[in-house]
Amino acid sequence: MLILAKLLLGPLLLAQARRLRRTALRLPEAAGPRAGLEPAPATVAGSGAPLRLLVVGDSSAAGVGVEHQEQALAQPLARHLAERAGRPVAWQLVAQSGVNSLEALELLAHHEIGPAAVLVVALGVNDVTSQMPPHRYVGNLRLLCERLMAQAGVEHIVFSGLPPMHLLPVAPQPLRWYLGRYARKLDRTLRDWIRSEAALRYCSLQWTLPHEMAIDRFHPGPGQYAQWARMSAEIIETEFLRHQPVTESV
Structure with a gap:
């Protein structure tokens, strides 16, 4: 179906994509630190060593759409994880607008990556727009995982x-349908x-709705980011921390 659509609609899809790139509102990445330490709740005594979190991704991971x-x-x-796990969370963000799964590998090569037990990945939209074949998309993600498991000690x-x-x-139609x-x-x-x-989990974003998006009508809005963070924290806590305590990365 997609191959046939690309053959029949190719010139129109290309023209619409080029126009969209020229006219789309371009928002900056969110300001603020890209690493930090979220403390454990004050009510928790003897919270122990920090849980180390690494977030890797594209413009959505970089916070485009919020200030x-x-x-x-x-x-x-990181804040939700600290509350759920009852321990401090040391976090690091490596993200850049426009990168797809292949370009994210190069992005990581230009950053000093600290130790991390838990990795959250947000990549894929630019793989759609760059027409990355599905097997290459997953192959790039597999390589990213293997690299960070070896380099940073990622477990989950x-x-x-x-x-x-x-x-x-x-996006106009039929480009929206095709994407x-x-x-x-x-x-x-x-x-x-x-x-x-066994070490991988999935966080669906299919619940996101257009009227809750940022003013560019492309990136998440504040409420969507908040829900995304809560859902990711719940998956990490229930799937990994509750039954398989994460060891300290060194």
Whole structure:
């Protein structure tokens, strides 16, 4: 279906994509620190060594759509984890607007990555727009995981799924339909891979709605970031911390 659509609609899809790149509102990445320590709740005594968290991704991980990292994904996620785990959380964010799964590997090579037991990955939208084949998308993510397991000591990984791009208000039809179909294809491939790996978990973003998005009608709004952080923290705590205490990374 997608191959046929690309053959029949190729010139129109290309023209719409080029126009969208020229006219889309470009928002900055969220301001604020990209590493920090979220303390354990004051009511918890003897909270122990910090849980170390690494967030890697594209513009959504970088907080495009909100003003400060306090409203984005990584810092609120660390705060929720500290509350749920009853221990401090040391967090680091490595993210850049526009990167796909392949470019994220190069991005990591240019950053000093600290130790991390838990990794959260938000990549895929730019793989849709760059037409990354599904097997290469997953292959790039697998390489990213292997690299960070070896380099940073990552034990557990949560992948954020693709958002419902068929609802993307900034994209005209039929481009919106095509992007949505391609996003669902990548998302299915991602979920199939995750089900085969014990260390991996999936966080769906299919609940996001257009009227809650940022003013560019492309990135998450404040409420969506808040929900995303809460959901990711719940997955980490219930799937990893509660039954398999995470060891301290060194």
